[in-house]
Amino acid sequence: MNNNKFDYTQISDDCVKCGKCKPVCTIFNINQDETTSPRGFIDLLGAYKRDDLELDRNAKDIFESCFLCTNCVDVCPNDLPTDMIIEQVRSDIAKKYGIVWYKRAFFYLLRHRKLMDILASLGWVFQSCALKKDTEKKTSFLRFPVPLIKKERALTYADRRSxxxxxxxxxxxxxxxxxxxxxxxxxxxxxxxxxxxxxxxxxxxxxxxxxxxxxxxxxxxxxxxxxxxxxxxxxxxxxxxxxxxxxxxxxxxxxxxxxxxxxxxxxxxxxxxxxxxxxxxxxxxxxxxxxxxxxxxxxxLEDNTDLKTLLAKSNKKFDTTVTYHDACHARKVQGVWKEPRELLKQNYAMTEMSDPNRCCGFGGVTMQSEKYHLARAAGLPKAAMIKETNAQIVSAECSACRIQVSNSLHISDVDVVFKNPIELIADALED
Missing domain, CATH: 1.20.1050 (Glutathione S-transferase Yfyf (Class Pi); Chain A, domain 2)
Known part of the structure; x- marks a missing residue:
């Protein structure tokens, strides 16, 4: 198995250094460091390919700081796959430095559904010992300090049955x-x-x-x-x-x-x-x-059914105002952003954020664990945008965004509930 699809040197040579990627880059907006801008990543990967850069712990830290939000790919005049080459080099990093134990344990569970089911069931039974739940927002909070988890964080919790x-x-x-x-x-x-x-x-x-x-x-x-x-x-x-x-x-x-x-x-x-x-x-x-x-x-559902017509005929018209967050993997990667709005506006009042396309800052397992400080910094501007809308609900078709945005709202003391658009649509169809 050879996962080096892209030639780092070729991509580095193709980068015209125009800088259009920098203003939209999630990590660059946090630290304003050229090294961790998209063109900085590309330049360093070119040097790595030429053996001019050692994949030491400093380089590891840099390449693990990308949120993989694809904003840079969206604006690049040469369509350079910055996100994909960073995913590629992270495999080299894993081979050289290994993967920390709690990530290995998590990935092991992803391979074994029955074991995950058992642990999730046990977690549901005993989670009240460690977590205080907010059932309306589907979040919970630590009752006492736990290693690797900041006590300020709003966490999700397992349901009784998957x-x-x-x-x-x-x-x-x-x-x-x-x-x-x-x-x-x-x-x-x-x-x-x-x-x-x-x-x-x-x-x-x-x-x-x-x-x-x-x-x-x-x-x-x-x-x-x-x-x-x-x-x-x-x-x-x-x-x-x-x-x-x-x-x-x-x-x-x-x-x-x-x-x-x-x-x-x-x-x-x-x-x-x-x-x-x-x-x-x-x-x-x-x-x-x-x-x-x-x-x-x-x-x-929007393209292949008469759901929109069914919603329009529904007697349920909510006064609740919803603002929609465009998940990176929805709008930028798959071009999905109009459809959920078209469905939701049949029964809900809709309002837009100043920048619904801005990455919320989830960033993956690494960003949510040892680099949580970066995820936190990326999430606060999104929470501020949501607050400005005066909406009661923020929605996105992405559980990763749900985890991150819910935490950012909690830290910012913004009283807004996060729901998947599927939940809101189902509510509008209830008799």
């Missing part, structure tokens, strides 16, 4: 027109919506039932691989991708689509699986076939 264990594998809906072939979709739920934000999956099931769409919930699905991919644990990524591909192939032709209420998961399956498998042509072709059927949930 989404995958809550429902049968097949849900047959009542068809209005017996002569019309029923649509059938599979749900890829994502780890956080499976264990913590299960109301997102609940809402998706409610919506599909209202639309008379048959539901398939693949019980053997594993993590899409994004957390390990962004950290550089490519062995885990390889395992998860290939397991999912083989499993998806066993039922792919039986569904019209695979819908995902998570921006990062759908982007990983749609784009990063093929990128990762660039040197394994057979596997890459198999991933490409699957990606043609994978869609973000709001995108597929």
């Amino acid at each position: 989404f995958l264990n809550k429902y049968p594998e097949n849900i047959k809906t009542t068809q209005v027109d017996e002569n019309k072939k029923a649509q059938r979709v599979a749900i890829f739920i994502g780890c956080m919506s499976n264990y913590a934000y299960t109301q997102t999956g609940d809402g998706l099931v409610k919506i599909l039932k209202k639309l008379n769409i048959d539901i398939f919930i693949p019980k053997k699905q594993l993590c899409c691989g994004a957390p390990a991919y962004f950290t550089g644990d490519f062995d885990t990524v390889d395992y998860l991708i290939k397991h999912n591909i083989e499993y998806f192939e066993s039922w792919l032709e039986e569904v019209d689509a695979i819908i995902v209420p998570e921006a990062t998961c759908s982007a990983m399956i749609n784009q990063d699986w093929e990128h990762f498998l660039h040197d394994q042509p057979e596997w890459k072709a198999r991933a490409a076939k699957i990606s043609k059927k994978v869609f973000m949930a709001t995108k597929w």
Whole structure:
């Protein structure tokens, strides 16, 4: 397995040093350091390829400081894949320095669903000992100090039953027109919506039932691989991708689509699986076939059903004001931003932030653990934007954003609730 798809030197040579990437770069806006600007990353990677830069701990610290928000890719006149080459070098870093024990433990659990289920169930039983819950905001707070976690942080918590264990594998809906072939979709739920934000999956099931769409919930699905991919644990990524591909192939032709209420998961399956498998042509072709059927949930619902009409006819019109945050892996990576707004505005008052496209600062496992100070700094401006809207709810189709934005709102003392648009749409369809 050779994961060096891109030639660092070539990309470094292709960079015209125009600087358009700097004003939009999440990490550069925090520290104003040219070294950790996109063109700084590219220049250093070129030097690394030429053996002019040692991959020492200082270089490791620099390359782990990127949020992978893709803002730089969005504005680059040469479309340079800065995010992808940083993901690539993180594999070299992992090989040289290893991966810290708690990340290894987490990635091990991502490979083993049954063990994760057991630990999540145990966590639900005992979590009240360590956490004080805010059930309205789906956040919790530490009762006492815990290593690696700042006591100020707002944390999520596991639900009693995971989404995958809550429902049968097949849900047959009542068809209005017996002569019309029923649509059938599979749900890829994502780890956080499976264990913590299960109301997102609940809402998706409610919506599909209202639309008379048959539901398939693949019980053997594993993590899409994004957390390990962004950290550089490519062995885990390889395992998860290939397991999912083989499993998806066993039922792919039986569904019209695979819908995902998570921006990062759908982007990983749609784009990063093929990128990762660039040197394994057979596997890459198999991933490409699957990606043609994978869609973000709001995108597929808006384009392929009469959900908007159903919402417009609903008697539920809420006074609640919603502001929408564009997750990096939704708008910039997959071009999904109009669809959730079109659906939500049927029943909710909508207001826009000054910059809804600004990265919230989640940044992955590393940024949320040993580099939390950077995630915190990136999140506070987003919380301030949300406060300025006077909205009661902020929404995004991404659980990573939900974790980060909820924490930023808590730290900033902004009383706004975060909900996935799927939850809000489901509420509008209730009788």
